[in-house]
Amino acid sequence: MTIIQLEYLLAVANCGSFSMAAEHCFVTQPSLSMQVKALEEELGVVLLDRSKKPVIPTEAGAVVLERARETLKAYNCIREAVAELKGETAGKLRLGVIPTIAPYLLHKFIPAFVRDFPKVELEISEMITSEIVTALKRDRIDAALVASGTCGEGIQEQELFNDRFFAYVSPENPLYERQNIRIEEIDLKDLVILSAGNCMRDQIIELCQAKREMPSHFSFESGSLDTLMRIVDCTACLTIIPEMAIEFIPAERRDRVKTLAKGATSRKIAVAVRRTYVKGSIIRALTDTIMAHAAPGKS
Numbered sequence: 681m682t683i684i685q686l687e688y689l690l691a692v693a694n695c696g697s698f699s700m701a702a703e704h705c706f707v708t709q710p711s712l713s714m715q716v717k718a719l720e721e722e723l724g725v726v727l728l729d730r731s732k733k734p735v736i737p738t739e740a741g742a743v744v745l746e747r748a749r750e751t752l753k754a755y756n757c758i759r760e761a762v763a764e765l766k767g768e769t770a771g772k773l774r775l776g777v778i779p780t781i782a783p784y785l786l787h788k789f790i791p792a793f794v795r796d797f798p799k800v801e802l803e804i805s806e807m808i809t810s811e812i813v814t815a816l817k818r819d820r821i822d823a824a825l826v827a828s829g830t831c832g833e834g835i836q837e838q839e840l841f842n843d844r845f846f847a848y849v850s851p852e853n854p855l856y857e858r859q860n861i862r863i864e865e866i867d868l869k870d871l872v873i874l875s876a877g878n879c880m881r882d883q884i885i886e887l888c889q890a891k892r893e894m895p896s897h898f899s900f901e902s903g904s905l906d907t908l909m910r911i912v913d914c915t916a917c918l919t920i921i922p923e924m925a926i927e928f929i930p931a932e933r934r935d936r937v938k939t940l941a942k943g944a945t946s947r948k949i950a951v952a953v954r955r956t957y958v959k960g961s962i963i964r965a966l967t968d969t970i971m972a973h974a975a976p977g978k979s
Contacts (some may be wrong), residue, residue: 760962838953921937
């Protein structure tokens, strides 16, 4: 039994197929299949039900996978502990980022992180919050950049900074002449929002429900804040955007950005990890770099 065999077994269980697992592990499918088969022969049990799509663990496989996760975590802890003793920050960091953060934040800290920590292999995936929670719990990613308070039990969050919400209002909307807007002044029929699965959508709906019920139908929803703003530009609608998006709005459209009444709401940007996470030194390096280069007021 080898670490490689356990890693390949876990990859198949996580990915649900041998081909996807091989791609994830950067090996050929025959090589990965051979290692998993060798592990099964050594243990004398079938670990994966290959007749199912996706592939699922057998009863014995579930037991082995639970122990494999513990073993791989201990293995990674050893490597990290030795790296720290040597004064190194090294290894792979698999990072998930929600779509309402990724376009506005990643470019600010990635160059500095790559420069300052050349022995860290950074692997980034854009995911909605539910995908991030699943990926963290199944060890597909090590950490994630999320809106604080959205990941639920079993996930530990470290808050980084506050990100206020603003209204982005069409010149044809009655609220365009206002510089400060109260939530109760918004006609919800004019509000375009993010599509289901985006945690910021849930925050906006919760914010509006605090005042009154939301209508049962929205005329337009999108997974992209930029798309929502483009819809606002050509209609009489409005939308809600985070502060980090404002600097990317062209100067000629900045007049469409309106503050929401004090205390209206904001979100806190956080780094999320499993409560039993490893790679602590790398994640500390990540949070320090974000705060130094991407927090509000940093250029």
